[in-house]
Amino acid sequence: MKDRIDTYIKKDKRKISIIIIALVIIAFGTVPFYSDVDSFFSYYLFICFLYIILAQGWNLVAGYTGQISLGTHAFFALGAYTTAIIWLHDVTKTWYYFDPLVMVLSGLVSAIFAIIIGIPLLSRLRGDYFSFGTLAAAEVLRILILRGGKFTEGAMGLRLPGEGFTGMGIYYWTALLLAILATAVVYFITRSRIGLALKAINEDEISAASHGIYILKYKVSAFAIGAFLMGVCGSLFAYYLFIVSPPAVMNLNWMFLPMLICILGGNGTILGPIIGALIVGALFSYADVYVGQTHPMLSGIIIILVMKFMPTGIMGLKDRISPRR
Amino acid sequence: MANQLLEVKGIDVSYGDIHVLWDVSLQVEEGTIVALVGANGAGKTTLLKTISGLLRVRKGEILFSGENLHNFKPQEIVDRGVIHVPEGRRLFASLTVKENLRLGAYIPRTRPFFAESLERVFSLFPVLKNRKDQKAGTLSGGEQQMLAIGRAVMAHPKLVMLDEPSLGLSPILVKTIFELIRTLNEQKITILLVEQNVNQALKIAHQAYVMKTGKIVMCGRGCDLLADEEVRKAYIGERATKRKG
Amino acid sequence: MEFITQVVINGILFGSMYGVAAIGLSLIFGTMRIVFIAQGSVIVLFAYCCFWLFSLLGIDPYLSLIPIILVSLLLGAGFYYGLFKEAAALKDRIGSLLIAVGLMFFLENFMTVVWSPNPRAVVTSYGFVVFHLFGINLTLTRLIGLLLALLATVGVATFLRKTLIGTAVRATSEDVEASTLMGINPNRVNAVTFAIGIGLAALAGTTLATTYSFDPIYGFDFAIKALVALTLGGIGRVYGALLGGILLGLIELLGTYFVGAGWAQAIVFAVFLLALTFRPYGIFGGASEKV
Secondary structure: OHHHHHHHHHHHHHHHHHHHHHHHHHHHHHHHHHOOOOOHHHHHHHHHHHHHHHHHHHHHHHHHHOOOOOOHHHHHHHHHHHHHHHHHOOOOOOOOOOOHHHHHHHHHHHHHHHHHHHHHHHHHOOHHHHHHHHHHHHHHHHHHHHOOOOOOOOOOOEEOOHHHOOOHHHHHHHHHHHHHHHHHHHHHHHHOHHHHHHHHHHOOHHHHHHHHHHHHHHHHHHHHHHHHHHHHHHHHHHHHHOEEOHHHHOOOHHHHHHHHHHHHHOOOOOOHHHHHHHHHHHHHHHHHHHOHHHHHHHHHHHHHHHHHHOOOHHHHHOOOOOOOO | OOOEEEEEEEEEEEEOOEEEEEEEEEEEEOOOEEEEEEOOOOOHHHHHHHHOOOOOOOEEEEEEOOEEOOOOOHHHHHHOOEEEEOOOOOOOOOOEHHHHHHHHOOOHHHHHHHHHHHHHHHHHOHHHHHOOOOEHHHOOHHHHHHHHHHHHHHOOOOEEEEEOOOOOOOHHHHHHHHHHHHHHHHOOOEEEEEEOOHHHHHHHOOEEEEEEOOEEEEEEEHHHHHHOHHHHHHHHOHHHOOOOO | OHHHHHHHHHHHHHHHHHHHHHHHHHHHHHHHOOOOOOHHHHHHHHHHHHHHHHHHHOOOHHHHHHHHHHHHHHHHHHHHHHHHHHHHHOOOHHHHHHHHHHHHHHHHHHHHHHHOOOOEOOOOOOOOOEEEEOOEEEEHHHHHHHHHHHHHHHHHHHHHHHOHHHHHHHHHHHOHHHHHHOOOOHHHHHHHHHHHHHHHHHHHHHHHHHHOOEOOOHHHHHHHHHHHHHHHHOOOOHHHHHHHHHHHHHHHHHHHHHHOHHHHHHHHHHHHHHHHHHOOOOOOOOOOOOO
């Protein structure tokens, strides 16, 4: 009898979750209607959505490969630069502005880069060495961008013609859509049988070694999918900002904030990055406005405080057991 | 009433959410060898780790010389003279034999006796003296076990807890190790011995406990348990039992 | 030919600075598995201290080295107890990296705001003294930098090998749990390690201030290079880290000489990636070192 009750409760929980998710999406989706779409609040949410996309991408890699990637900013920047270059050189003879095809292409470029560096790094390196490798690859990309001559305009960056700008609305909804998409992708991949199997294997090194090539295939795929999401996100940002330069898109913020978001939200959960993004987004964008110049200092302090006192994140707070030592 | 050096009273221990030890009680009388036997996963190593401070106690007490060790840090427990020689030895492979022994006498209390302890270890284990400048990782299994025990001796211990000292050793070496354990006991060191080699363990033990799935299920004198039918069947093997009739 | 020799010598002198930074990183990473990415910014901070002590109080940079190092040891212990203790205990890789990043952001921004983003350098009266040997120019300050680096390396290596605490540090690097069973207090050992790491940063900072110019954001770049040097040298090897740094200095300066500064950087990272892929235990590393 108890089992049947439990099943009913589970089904109800499922239904309730779906209803809540739908409500949340509707709530976010209708923001531009009841709040001025060009307001700071919309901007704040827009940035949050961008961070959610990046965080979910990072989350996928961390969960699937068990490795910490420090190259998020590289994939983001690649997407942004690809979009800018395609636009400036009018490569695709379609819309000049806000072209989904270009966004997909940007994502693909990032994914290809991920595959190129992913195969050697994932097959040979574990743990911290892998992280160093991604960081190094990102720095190589930075140098290539800086030395790209006319193609990338080095440190000054590429300026995109601003005529297409029609208001915040389209950016907002695209970002929201992508954030939902990214979350869904990560959710389904990590819950899939392959995802769970990989997770188990990651925790057992001997098993991982003996499965060799198949594991590598899936790990590189996850890495590439994560990179794709980050690239598309970068593309959207390029469309929004109209300037693509190293300080704008290869800023270290784009690398470590997604990590912070995942940790703050609760490592390994799907909801976590969303909650984390909302909080971190608030802290950083409002800090930027009010504290301005010194905001990285504040950011630094906040990160330290969060990691010291809430290392398991917000989702982890609810089931905090006293630690071993 | 004999002097109980170590008294474990009704402790519960968990790894996170998983409850692993249930109301475990045990006494070790000063100057004796106490054996703790049982199948893999019975909780023997967990118990040792709890006594040495690597794991927290949820409920119950651990008394050493009457003092409650409740949730002391491992360093403080070592300072009291309780030395845990862990499963698999856990030597510092990149350090030399001598350096490993040096660290055995890290606690300030033991440092004045360093030279004396070193001599003692070298006379107990001449092989270590020959290899004193070799990296511990290059030693054979038996030598490593001797080094692990030697390291414990350096700490001027009152109680030495050995976790599976015979693991991975050939039968001859196993005999040697057990003789060494006896010798140490004769030198006034109390021993708590966790072993899978139940036969040998019960032979040298004054007192013994049997653990199963996190609980103590039997206790008694070593020789009594050695003769016990159930114990022999479960842990030593049929061939040791005389069939009746 | 002479000119290349000059570049090589400069590379060695410059690289020794990376080496000193790398030793600190190596120790901290070896014992606590913390990637202390803020090392570069800390070095720059000390460079500023050296600079201000010289500019405002007229204290010779090499004389101020002693008090600065003493302060740095305390600072290092402070960093450990204040920032990293919990993350180290939980072996929380991401957490400790984020804390280090937070510290780096804080320091960089602090220095930019308080001391302005303009580059600085310490120029002493003897700063222009140059020896001419076999047609090569050897700047006095750079030579002193090399000397300090060598002294520091020998000092740290001796400490690790000959002292009891040093041996405890090595043991903790290998197996923390086993070391607690020896009665070693991991917090004390970690604090000592961190103190040494920051002490080395202070040394590198003085060398940086007296031999080159620096600005607040140089820190990240320096830290990455130190990381490269660390990888080339192999984690946990003190002399390896120094040699890794020197090798890196050579690659960087020779690269600059042949293909220009920008591409030299790319070569550095390419070498880094190659080293990571094929010799992750360091160029001088054995087949199976502990990671």
